[in-house]
Amino acid sequence: MHYKYKIEFDPRKCKCCNNEFVPQHHAQHHCSTECRATYNRDRSRERDRQERMKRKGNKSLSQLQREARMLGMSYGMYVAQMQKGAV
């Protein structure tokens, strides 16, 4: 087996596009800067969403319970729907 390039790290799969690539340094998880940018953007968006969920969109618990009742859902169901982005 002969490699065109010197391989210093084992190939791994890109966290973004799932392509296999050989990282240039141990902390590299993406095949390209585009994939890294995409991943970071998604992750920060996800973090924003979770932050919002933690703050419950500035809605109080009783307000959420009231809204859930209006939609004919239990509070748990309502929150689950919101987490899925359905409400």
Ligand SMILES: [Zn+2]
């Ligand atoms: Zn990629």
